[in-house]
Amino acid sequence: MNEPERAPAWHIAQWFNTPAPISLEAQRGKVVVACAFQMLCPGCVSHAIPQLKALHELFAPQGVCVVGLHTVFEHHEAVTASVLEAFLHEYGIRCPVGIDAPARDGRPIPQTMAAYRMQGTPTFLLIDRQGRLRRQVFGLVPELRFGAEVMQLLMEPASATRKGPMS
Amino acid sequence: MNEPERAPAWHIAQWFNTPAPISLEAQRGKVVVACAFQMLCPGCVSHAIPQLKALHELFAPQGVCVVGLHTVFEHHEAVTASVLEAFLHEYGIRCPVGIDAPARDGRPIPQTMAAYRMQGTPTFLLIDRQGRLRRQVFGLVPELRFGAEVMQLLMEPASATRKGPMS
Amino acid sequence: MNEPERAPAWHIAQWFNTPAPISLEAQRGKVVVACAFQMLCPGCVSHAIPQLKALHELFAPQGVCVVGLHTVFEHHEAVTASVLEAFLHEYGIRCPVGIDAPARDGRPIPQTMAAYRMQGTPTFLLIDRQGRLRRQVFGLVPELRFGAEVMQLLMEPASATRKGPMS
Amino acid sequence: MNEPERAPAWHIAQWFNTPAPISLEAQRGKVVVACAFQMLCPGCVSHAIPQLKALHELFAPQGVCVVGLHTVFEHHEAVTASVLEAFLHEYGIRCPVGIDAPARDGRPIPQTMAAYRMQGTPTFLLIDRQGRLRRQVFGLVPELRFGAEVMQLLMEPASATRKGPMS
Numbered sequence: 001m002n003e004p005e006r007a008p009a010w011h012i013a014q015w016f017n018t019p020a021p022i023s024l025e026a027q028r029g030k031v032v033v034a035c036a037f038q039m040l041c042p043g044c045v046s047h048a049i050p051q052l053k054a055l056h057e058l059f060a061p062q063g064v065c066v067v068g069l070h071t072v073f074e075h076h077e078a079v080t081a082s083v084l085e086a087f088l089h090e091y092g093i094r095c096p097v098g099i100d101a102p103a104r105d106g107r108p109i110p111q112t113m114a115a116y117r118m119q120g121t122p123t124f125l126l127i128d129r130q131g132r133l134r135r136q137v138f139g140l141v142p143e144l145r146f147g148a149e150v151m152q153l154l155m156e157p158a159s160a161t162r163k164g165p166m167s
Numbered sequence: 168m169n170e171p172e173r174a175p176a177w178h179i180a181q182w183f184n185t186p187a188p189i190s191l192e193a194q195r196g197k198v199v200v201a202c203a204f205q206m207l208c209p210g211c212v213s214h215a216i217p218q219l220k221a222l223h224e225l226f227a228p229q230g231v232c233v234v235g236l237h238t239v240f241e242h243h244e245a246v247t248a249s250v251l252e253a254f255l256h257e258y259g260i261r262c263p264v265g266i267d268a269p270a271r272d273g274r275p276i277p278q279t280m281a282a283y284r285m286q287g288t289p290t291f292l293l294i295d296r297q298g299r300l301r302r303q304v305f306g307l308v309p310e311l312r313f314g315a316e317v318m319q320l321l322m323e324p325a326s327a328t329r330k331g332p333m334s
Numbered sequence: 335m336n337e338p339e340r341a342p343a344w345h346i347a348q349w350f351n352t353p354a355p356i357s358l359e360a361q362r363g364k365v366v367v368a369c370a371f372q373m374l375c376p377g378c379v380s381h382a383i384p385q386l387k388a389l390h391e392l393f394a395p396q397g398v399c400v401v402g403l404h405t406v407f408e409h410h411e412a413v414t415a416s417v418l419e420a421f422l423h424e425y426g427i428r429c430p431v432g433i434d435a436p437a438r439d440g441r442p443i444p445q446t447m448a449a450y451r452m453q454g455t456p457t458f459l460l461i462d463r464q465g466r467l468r469r470q471v472f473g474l475v476p477e478l479r480f481g482a483e484v485m486q487l488l489m490e491p492a493s494a495t496r497k498g499p500m501s
Numbered sequence: 502m503n504e505p506e507r508a509p510a511w512h513i514a515q516w517f518n519t520p521a522p523i524s525l526e527a528q529r530g531k532v533v534v535a536c537a538f539q540m541l542c543p544g545c546v547s548h549a550i551p552q553l554k555a556l557h558e559l560f561a562p563q564g565v566c567v568v569g570l571h572t573v574f575e576h577h578e579a580v581t582a583s584v585l586e587a588f589l590h591e592y593g594i595r596c597p598v599g600i601d602a603p604a605r606d607g608r609p610i611p612q613t614m615a616a617y618r619m620q621g622t623p624t625f626l627l628i629d630r631q632g633r634l635r636r637q638v639f640g641l642v643p644e645l646r647f648g649a650e651v652m653q654l655l656m657e658p659a660s661a662t663r664k665g666p667m668s
Contacts, residue, residue, distance in 0.1 A: 040250075040257045045212060054645050075253035083207075083250050086242035090207045144555050147648025155656040221478050311388050314481025322489040374584075374591045379546060409587035417541075417584050420576035424541045 007032075007125065007133040010069065011111035012098035014081055016088055022067060022096055024131070031064045031153045032127035036071040036100070036113060039087045040079060041121045047140050048122030049091060054143070056095040059150055068097035071113040071121060076102070126150065129158040174199075174292065174300040177236065178278035179265035181248055183255055189234060189263055191298070198231045198320045199294035203238040203267070203280060206254045207246060208288045214307050215289030216258055221310070223262040226317055235264035238280040238288060243269070293317065296325040341366075341459065341467040344403065345445035346432035348415055350422055356401060356430055358465070365398045365487045366461035370405040370434070370447060373421045374413060375455045381474050382456030383425055388477070390429040393484055402431035405447040405455060410436070460484065463492040508533075508626065508634040511570065512612035513599035515582055517589055523568060523597055525632070532565045532654045533628035537572040537601070537614060540588045541580060542622045548641050549623030550592060555644070557596040560651055569598035572614040572622060577603070627651065630659040 010024050024032065035052040037044035056066040072079050081099060088097060100110035107114075116125065119138045126135040126149060134153060135141075141149070177191050191199065202219040204211035223233040239246050248266060255264055267277035274281075283292065286305040293302040293316060301320060302308075308316070344358050358366065369386040371378035390400040406413050415433060422431055434444035441448075450459065453472045460469040460483060469475075469483060511525050525533065536553040538545035557567040573580050582600060589598055601611035608615075617626065620639045627636040627650060635654060636642075642650070 040253055042258055051645075054643070058643075058645055058649065075250070075257075078247065078250040078253040080245065080247075080250070083242070083245040083247070086207055086245040090242075091209055142555070142559075143644035144552075144559055144648040147645040147650075148559065148652040149648075151649040151652040152656065155653065218478075221476070225476075225478055225482065309388070309392075310477035311385075311392055311481040314478040314483075315392065315485035316481075318482040318485040319489065322486065374587055376592055409584075409591075412581065412584040412587040414579065414581075414584070417576070417579040417581070420541055420579040424576075425543055 004128070004132040004134050006131055007127045008112075008115040010034075010098065011101040011115070012069075013101040014099045016085060016097045017094060018096035022065070022098065024127070027065045027127075028131050029129050029158050031059075031129060031150065032125070033059065033064055033066045033150060034069055034125040034127070035067075036069040036116075036118055036121055036123040036125070038070065038072055038074070038079070038121045039084055040075060043139075044122045045091075048124075049093065051124075051140065051143065051146070052095065053093060055146070055150070058147070059154075060095065062154060064150060064154065066095050068093065068095060069100050069112060070097060071100040071110055071118065071123075073108045073110065073113065073121075076108070126153060128153045128156065171295075171299040171301050173298055174294045175279075175282040177265065178268040178282070179236075180268040181266045183252060183264045184261060185263035189232070189265065191294070194232045194294075195298050196296050196325050198226075198296060198317065199292070200226065200231055200233045200317060201236055201292040201294070202234075203236040203283075203285055203288055203290040203292070205237065205239055205241070205246070205288045206251055207242060210306075211289045212258075215291075216260065218307065218310065218313070219262065220260060222313070222317070225314070226321075227262065229321060231317060231321065233262050235260065235262060236267050236279060237264060238267040238277055238285065238290075240275045240277065240280065240288075243275070293320060295320045296323065338462070338466040338468050340465055341461045342446075342449040344432065345435040345449070346403075347435040348433045350419060350431045351428060352430035356399070356432065358461070361399045361461075362465050363463050363492050365393075365463060365484065366459070367393065367398055367400045367484060368403055368459040368461070369401075370403040370450075370452055370455055370457040370459070372404065372406055372408070372413070372455045373418055374409060377473075378456045379425075382458075383427065385458075385474065385477065385480070386429065387425075387427060389480070389484070392481070393488075394429065396488060398484060398488065400429050402427065402429060403434050403446060404431060405434040405444055405452065405457075407442045407444065407447065407455075410442070460487060462487045463490060505629070505633040505635050507632055508628045509613075509616040511599065512602040512616070513570075514602040515600045517586060517598045518595060519597035523566070523599065525628070528566045528628075529632050530630050530659050532560075532630060532651065533626070534560065534565055534567045534651060535570055535626040535628070536568075537570040537617075537619055537622055537624040537626070539571065539573055539575070539580070539622045540585055541576060544640075545623045546592075549625075550594065552641065552644065552647070553596065554594060556647070556651070559648070560655075561596065563655060565651060565655065567596050569594065569596060570601050570613060571598060572601040572611055572619065572624075574609045574611065574614065574622075577609070627654060629654045630657065 015021050037048050060066050100112040102110050124137045128134050182188050204215050227233050267279040291304045295301050349355050371382050394400050434446040436444050458471045462468050516522050538549050561567050601613040603611050625638045629635050
């Protein structure tokens with residue numbers, strides 16, 4: 001495998017469930033798990049959202065930064081910040097969720113989604129303590145494997161060059 | 168069991184997936200199945216919507232009128248007609264769906280929901296060929312039983328006094 | 335559709351959960367639902383057995399004869415009557431279950447399975463009040479449809495020539 | 502948490518899917534995951550067996566010893582080695598499976614099950630590289646957590662005194 005790349009910065013228009021904006025740069029030293037989703041994407045709602053919630057519940061107490069990124073690329077006018085807020089409330093999503101900033105040139109793909117060249121939603125990102133993008137998955141990661149991968153990053157020292165069995 | 172009551176009229180602000188409004192009165196002679204739901208109700212999305220779609224697919228070709236009623240009683244400002252339209256598109260809901268008309272007095276419960284004294288969403292309604300409300304269920308009906316109940320109403324003559332084994 | 339054929343007689347080596355053997359001939363006038371399964375067939379265990387139990391629970395009180403047929407065509411020596419009995423106990427199967435009689439010529443396919451030319455397990459049989467085989471399905475029937483089909487047969491008069499919407 | 506105890510030895514009457522018996526002692530230096538199950542236990546079949554298979558598929562290539570233990574405590578005469586062998590074949594279980602040796606005194610609980618004081622089936626065991634029983638769970642472990650726990654043990658050095666975040 002090639003050397004993993006540095007994870008691109010996030011561009012967020014508005015945050016929910018956090019007292020202050022979350023900059024990816026400021027998470028250096030922490031493992032970061034992000035789930036890019038859309039509230040009107042059926043596969044996100046039925047599978048990725050429950051997984052995001054389970055990841056947050058299990059790993060946030062261990063110091064992992066678990067966030068949702070609302071990467072809207074369809075139905076822009078209909079999917080307002082206020083309906084997203086109601087959605088987060090009704091689905092009991094307690095982790096920080098950021099609205100991916102709309103493209104400056106009016107294109108449908110928002111900025112963070114474009115920076116990571118995501119193919120669609122849901123997309124999961126795993127970022128290690130050194131800020132490197134270790135995994136990007138369009139679709140779902142089987143839970144057994146996902147748990148193993150997060151734990152592997154968690155057990156790597158912050159300045160590690162050593163890589164675990166799944167790297 | 169007491170004699171079933173006549174099903175109250177529906178009060179609909181806007182219809183989707185139908186060329187003309189659907190009046191319950193005009194369905195006399197037909198079996199009617201309705202699912203009252205909210206697009207931000209997790210149990211509706213995971214269970215009732217798939218059931219509504221399956222009911223429509225199986226029974227509409229047999230002449231049953233299968234409709235959704237969007238009975239919003241929370242987050243009124245956030246849940247606009249335009250986000251519901253996007254939701255219907257993304258979830259592939261092809262049956263007619265009506266937006267239950269907001270209460271005239273500013274209360275949260277919309278008019279049809281109030282007329283049927285629904286306890287919440289999802290609520291399923293089964294109405295026979297004579298316009299009588301034969302079943303109203305808050306929550307889900309097991310599919311085997313639901314299929315049996317709709318078929319029973321379907322096999323009753325339009326002017327029947329005979330009742331089937333499940334009445 | 336062609337005129338449905340008379341359902342072939344069953345050949346049963348041993349019955350469980352019934353005080354006396356069940357002859358198909360003696361069920362004339364009743365609707366009969368049978369599920370042919372094997373206790374070591376994963377699809378039977380995960381899907382057909384729960385459906386058999388649900389059918390029994392819903393329709394036996396309405397006079398439908400719901401039975402299981404253990405149509406073993408593999409691992410004959412291993413799958414004894416005594417392990418089947420333990421299986422029925424552990425899975426809480428309360429409806430009558432008959433062991434399909436082994437072929438007389440030593441072939442693997444047991445007699446009833448051969449008479450119906452079943453392709454494998456699970457196979458569901460629906461037999462009407464006149465003893466006619468109205469449906470034979472290898473695999474599963476969606477529950478909504480299954481409920482509707484049983485109810486249709488149930489609402490047909492015993493001597494009916496009238497056929498319902500799904501025939 | 503107290504110091505974890507040394508995992509008791511296994512007492513196995515017969516092995517499947519392995520060229521030679523597997524002694525727990527000989528696994529020292531390896532992480533060991535075991536699933537105690539019964540082939541007639543519905544919860545084992547529907548949930549624990551799929552998890553055992555997923556654990557084997559994900560972690561065996563990383564050097565984890567993943568095994569099944571058939572801990573029969575009911576229906577002893579019915580559940581023969583030959584019907585278990587047919588079960589393993591039909592369910593596609595490829596990992597080593599050992600039949601827990603029957604109690605010498607004729608009691609229903611087999612020897613390994615008794616040595617670990619298991620409460621029932623399924624029971625999962627996690628044993629670290631030093632042969633210490635780090636976790637014993639009656640029932641199921643959520644997959645995300647299970648993956649994390651196995652990876653944690655996998656990343657601990659064989660002679661580690663360091664413990665990871667979940668110990």
